[in-house]
Amino acid sequence: MEAQQTPTMDIEKTVGFLLAKAYQRACLIFKEKFDQYELTPQQFGLLGFLWQEDGISQSLLSAKSQIDRTTMGGLIDRLEKEGVVMRRPDPADRRAYRICLTEKGKALEPELVPVALRAQAEFIARLEPNEVETLTSLLQKLRS
Numbered sequence: 001m002e003a004q005q006t007p008t009m010d011i012e013k014t015v016g017f018l019l020a021k022a023y024q025r026a027c028l029i030f031k032e033k034f035d036q037y038e039l040t041p042q043q044f045g046l047l048g049f050l051w052q053e054d055g056i057s058q059s060l061l062s063a064k065s066q067i068d069r070t071t072m073g074g075l076i077d078r079l080e081k082e083g084v085v086m087r088r089p090d091p092a093d094r095r096a097y098r099i100c101l102t103e104k105g106k107a108l109e110p111e112l113v114p115v116a117l118r119a120q121a122e123f124i125a126r127l128e129p130n131e132v133e134t135l136t137s138l139l140q141k142l143r144s
Contacts, residue, residue, distance in 0.1 A: 033119040
């Protein structure tokens with residue numbers, strides 16, 4: 001009886017490994033650009049959603065960002081402590097909260113968006129425009 005040969009895998013060429021390393025590089029670039037603002041990529045992402053739609057419910061913000069409720073609560077707590085967001089009772093649901101930007105939170109948009117765009121430009125600098133479009137499309141497929 002022949003022994004079956006175990007399949008081999010070049011871990012450095014797997015999609016999961018490459019995505020993880022790309023994510024680490026993106027976070028490093030983001031951290032360098034945003035260090036002076038004391039914001040994490042997740043906190044910036046929440047602000048980005050709120051700049052698009054201020055006053056959305058905490059549960060909708062959690063769903064849009066795909067961050068679990070417990071983690072979301074901690075992120076909002078820190079943003080609230082920094083004075084950039086506030087929780088307001090949801091008039092439609094007494095158990096829920098709406099997350100609203102403060103004036104300080106609104107004022108950060110014109111300052112932080114260009115920083116984020118520079119970070120993204122640095123991250124994708126080695127890609128051609130059509131490659132960026134393809135990568136974006138593929139990542140959207142993987143996300144859903």
